[in-house]
Amino acid sequence: QVLKQCHAPPDLWSMTLLEHNHCVSMETYGAMCPYKLKSSLKKKFQCVFEGIAKEGTPTLLNQIYTELYITEGRFTEVNSEHEVRQIEAASRKSDGIEPKIKQEDIFKLSTERDEPIRTVMTTGVAGIGKTVLTQKFALDWAEGKDNQDIQFIFLFSFRELNVLKEKMFSLVELVNHFFPEMTEEGICRFQDFRVLFIFDGLDECRLLGTLLSSACIWITTRPAAANQIPPEYVNMVTEVRGFNDRQKEEYFRKRFSEEEQRSIIISHIKRSRSLHIMCHIPVFCWISAKVLEKVLKTKEGGELPKTLTEMYVHFLVVQCKQKNIKYDGGAVTDSHWSPETKKMIESLAKLAFEQLHKGNLIFYESDLTEGGIDIRAASLYSGVFTQVFQEESGLYQDKMFSFVHLSVQEFLAALHVYLTFFNSGVNLMSKGTSVWSRLFKAEPDSVSLYQNAVDQALQSPNGHLDLFLRFLLGLSLENNQRLLHGLVKETESSSLTNHKTVQYIKNKISSTSCPEKSINLFHCLIELNDCSLTKEIQQHLSSGRLPIDKLSTFHWSALVFILLSSEEELNVFDLDKYSASDEVLLKLLPVVKAFTKAV
Structure with missing residues (x-):
C-alpha cells in the first residue's frame, strides 16, 4: 500500500503535504537548504561502523567501500527460501551474463528506456550491502560527486519509522522530524524540485500508508517482502548480489595493508568453498577478516578456520576477548568465559533460538528483559549484538535490537540447543520432549539430538534450518569444543557419535529427491570433516x-x-x-x- 497513490494528480497533495506556513523565495530556499542538508548527510554517512552500530572505531566509508554487484531484476514470485540457498544459487551465476548497474546510475535514463525512472525497488538478502549502498549514494550526492540534478535526498530506515508507529505525521512533519535542519527555512513546494526519498528495509516495516505522488522513490528490501508493493507502482527492480569474486578480493585488499597477510587470507578463503560462497555477503567478509586477522596474530600462521562453524566459534571467542580487554581490563586469564560473560552468552543464545523459532530478526526491549538480559551488559558485546538507538530526534527512547547478521543468530541458536542438551539433557529438537521424559531420561543420547535436527531441517520446505543444522553438527567436533572450553561441558570422545551421524546423513542423501536439501547435507558432512x-x-x-x-x-x-x-x-x-x-x-x-x- 506504500505507493498506491503513486500516480495521483499532484494537486491532490499540494495543500495537504507540500505547503508550509513559512515560505521563502525559491532562489533562497534552493541555495540554502540543500547546503545544510548535504552537510548533515556528510556528517551522518561519511563514517561507517562495519558490522556494528555506534561502537568501536569508525572507518571512512569512502576508504572501505567496495563496489557491489548490482543487476536489473524483475518481479517474480516471492523467494521465501533460506537466504543462504539464494546466496549459493547467486554464486553459480556468471558475472558477464546480466547487465551490471552502477550505484550512481540507478535513477539515470538508459538507452533501453523511453521514460525516466522514478520508482525503484532494490532487493537483496540480509547483510548483502543494501543499507551501505543507499548511504554511499547519499554521501556521493552530498559531496557533489553524482546525481546533482536531484535537489534533495531524504534517507529513512523503516527501523526508525517503526518507532513512530503510534504518532501521526504529515510528510512535511516527517522530514522535519528526521532532518531538523530543514525546519529553519521551512519546506515549500517539493514539486518545484527534484526530490528523492529513500526508504531502507521494507522487510522491517510495521507501518501502512499511502504517500508521495511525484517524488523519486527508492525502496530496499529483502526478497521475502518484495511483494508488499504491487508491480504497477515500480518502474525498475534491481538486485544487489553482494560481492563477486573480484570484489571479494578487493575488499580484503582494502582491509589489509600488509601484502603477505592479505595474500594468505585471500588464498585461504578461495580454498574453502563454503567460506568463499558466504563471502558474497559483505557482513561475512567483515566477520572473516576480523577472525582471520586475529588467528594469524595469535597462532603465528597456524591453521585457519576452514568451516563455517569454526569461523563463528572463533568470532564468538574474539568478541568475548575484546569485551574482557575493553571492559574488564583483561582480568580473565585461563578462560575468556568469566561468569558474567558466560551468563550473557547463554542468555543471548537462548534469545537467538526463541526468536529464530518465531521468525523474528528484530526484537525490542521487552524481548530482552523477558529473557533476563541486562540491556546495558548486552550492548558491551558490540560485534555480536547491535543496538539501534533513535538518537536523531532526541525525543524517543524506544530501542530495537538485532544480531549483526541472521547467520550469527543461527549460530547462537545452535549453541543454545547444544548447551541445553549437554547441561540439562533436554533435546530441544525432539518434538516429543515432555516434562516426564526430561525427568526420567537416564542419559542424554547425542545421536538422537543430531538425527532429530537433520529430520527437522529436511522437513522445512524452504531450508530455514539449513545453516542452523550445519552449526549444530559442527559444534559436535572436538576442535570446536576445545575453543569453547569453559563455556560448554567437556564430553567424551564423539567419534562414534559422529560416525553414526555421518551415516545417517548419507542415508538421507540417498533417499532425498530435492537437490537443494542434498547440497545442504553435503555441507553438513563437510562440517563433520567427512x-x-x-x-x-x-x-x-x-x-x-x-x-x-x-x-x-x-x-x-x-x-x-x-x-x-x-x-x-x-x-x-x-x-x-x-x-x-x-x-x-x-x-x-x-x-x-x-x-x-x-x-
Whole structure:
C-alpha cells in the first residue's frame, strides 16, 4: 500500500503535504537548504561502523567501500527460501551474463528506456550491502560527486519509522522530524524540485500508508517482502548480489595493508568453498577478516578456520576477548568465559533460538528483559549484538535490537540447543520432549539430538534450518569444543557419535529427491570433516574415468554437489562428457539449470 497513490494528480497533495506556513523565495530556499542538508548527510554517512552500530572505531566509508554487484531484476514470485540457498544459487551465476548497474546510475535514463525512472525497488538478502549502498549514494550526492540534478535526498530506515508507529505525521512533519535542519527555512513546494526519498528495509516495516505522488522513490528490501508493493507502482527492480569474486578480493585488499597477510587470507578463503560462497555477503567478509586477522596474530600462521562453524566459534571467542580487554581490563586469564560473560552468552543464545523459532530478526526491549538480559551488559558485546538507538530526534527512547547478521543468530541458536542438551539433557529438537521424559531420561543420547535436527531441517520446505543444522553438527567436533572450553561441558570422545551421524546423513542423501536439501547435507558432512565420497568422485573426474553405470544415487548427488561447488564459471555444460542419455540428463538436471548454456 506504500505507493498506491503513486500516480495521483499532484494537486491532490499540494495543500495537504507540500505547503508550509513559512515560505521563502525559491532562489533562497534552493541555495540554502540543500547546503545544510548535504552537510548533515556528510556528517551522518561519511563514517561507517562495519558490522556494528555506534561502537568501536569508525572507518571512512569512502576508504572501505567496495563496489557491489548490482543487476536489473524483475518481479517474480516471492523467494521465501533460506537466504543462504539464494546466496549459493547467486554464486553459480556468471558475472558477464546480466547487465551490471552502477550505484550512481540507478535513477539515470538508459538507452533501453523511453521514460525516466522514478520508482525503484532494490532487493537483496540480509547483510548483502543494501543499507551501505543507499548511504554511499547519499554521501556521493552530498559531496557533489553524482546525481546533482536531484535537489534533495531524504534517507529513512523503516527501523526508525517503526518507532513512530503510534504518532501521526504529515510528510512535511516527517522530514522535519528526521532532518531538523530543514525546519529553519521551512519546506515549500517539493514539486518545484527534484526530490528523492529513500526508504531502507521494507522487510522491517510495521507501518501502512499511502504517500508521495511525484517524488523519486527508492525502496530496499529483502526478497521475502518484495511483494508488499504491487508491480504497477515500480518502474525498475534491481538486485544487489553482494560481492563477486573480484570484489571479494578487493575488499580484503582494502582491509589489509600488509601484502603477505592479505595474500594468505585471500588464498585461504578461495580454498574453502563454503567460506568463499558466504563471502558474497559483505557482513561475512567483515566477520572473516576480523577472525582471520586475529588467528594469524595469535597462532603465528597456524591453521585457519576452514568451516563455517569454526569461523563463528572463533568470532564468538574474539568478541568475548575484546569485551574482557575493553571492559574488564583483561582480568580473565585461563578462560575468556568469566561468569558474567558466560551468563550473557547463554542468555543471548537462548534469545537467538526463541526468536529464530518465531521468525523474528528484530526484537525490542521487552524481548530482552523477558529473557533476563541486562540491556546495558548486552550492548558491551558490540560485534555480536547491535543496538539501534533513535538518537536523531532526541525525543524517543524506544530501542530495537538485532544480531549483526541472521547467520550469527543461527549460530547462537545452535549453541543454545547444544548447551541445553549437554547441561540439562533436554533435546530441544525432539518434538516429543515432555516434562516426564526430561525427568526420567537416564542419559542424554547425542545421536538422537543430531538425527532429530537433520529430520527437522529436511522437513522445512524452504531450508530455514539449513545453516542452523550445519552449526549444530559442527559444534559436535572436538576442535570446536576445545575453543569453547569453559563455556560448554567437556564430553567424551564423539567419534562414534559422529560416525553414526555421518551415516545417517548419507542415508538421507540417498533417499532425498530435492537437490537443494542434498547440497545442504553435503555441507553438513563437510562440517563433520567427512569428505570421503566427494574426494572419490573428484578422483574419478580428474582421471577422466567416471564409472557412470556403477554410480549409486548417493554418488550422483555427490557429483551434482561437486559440479555446483566448482570454482569454475558455469558457462557451458556438455552432457556428452558424462553420458548423453535421458537418465543422466535427469540426474544432472540441477547442474544443467545452473549453467548459462547446456549442450
